[in-house]
Amino acid sequence: MGNISSDIRSDLQKILFLLLIIPFVILSWFTINKTFAKTGYSIFVEFDSAYGIKPGTPVRLRGLNIGSVVDISSELNSVLAIININSDKLIIPKNSLIESNQTGLLNDASLDILPLEDVQCDSNVGLNPTANTCSDAKIICHLSYMQGDRGLNYDDLIRATTRISQRFDDPRFFNLFYMFLHNGVELTDQFVSIIADLSELLAYSSRKLK
Structure with missing residues (x-):
């Protein structure tokens, strides 16, 4: 009787263990599938x-x-x-430009x-990014490899501003600017003189014609 009772107790423990494991496995399966569905x-x-x-x-994508x-x-x-793209319902054309931009006061990337x-949506065939039949020639598929470009970057703006300020601090720039300004003033004086001579000539011609 003692052996029979121990066998029954062992079987009950196994059944209870299975009853605890089965809900855990089902819950884990749903959790994994839900996470996978969200990963896109x-x-x-x-x-x-x-x-x-x-x-x-x-x-x-388009601001969203x-x-x-x-x-x-x-x-x-x-x-x-x-x-990671949030949903496989988001279709991205293969011919797309991917840029890295910095915006905001904190230069957030x-x-x-x-x-x-x-993308032509006449048919949904090949327009599922995660499908084995995904058309890599039309859209960006799962695990596709793309080349990114640099877009708006504040580091470049600061670097360009620094170069411009350094140019203004260069004495050669000021000498060149002074020569240009001086020559411009001389040309302006000569132009005014020519205009004055032409005016006198036209006035003299008009008096002669009268």
Whole structure:
């Protein structure tokens, strides 16, 4: 009887363990699928420099936030950013310009996707970025590799302003500017003198004709 009771107790423990495991597995499966549904799809974008890009940098399509930068790494001669698009319903034309811009008072970086052409929506075939039949020639598919460009960058503006200020501080620039101004004044005086002579000549001719 003792052996039978221990066997029953062991079976009950196994059943209780399975009853606890099954809901946990089901819940985990739903959680993973829900997370996967939210992740959308990812693309790789290569830049010459980071330009302030970091994980969490927003990605915009036609001015609307559609995703963010997940990770960024330094390659041999470039910087590679991994971008996550929130939904696979967002269709991005393959012929698009991806720019890194800095906006706002804090020069916050953002990636702007600028489509250069429209996608023909006559058929949904091949227009799912995550599908195996995704047409890479028409749209940006999952795990596509794109080349990014530099857009509006305040560092370039500051650098250009610094160069201009340095030019103004250069004595050679002031000497050249003074020579140009002096020659301009002389030419203006000569031009005024010629106009005065022509006026006198026209006045003398008009008196002769009368």
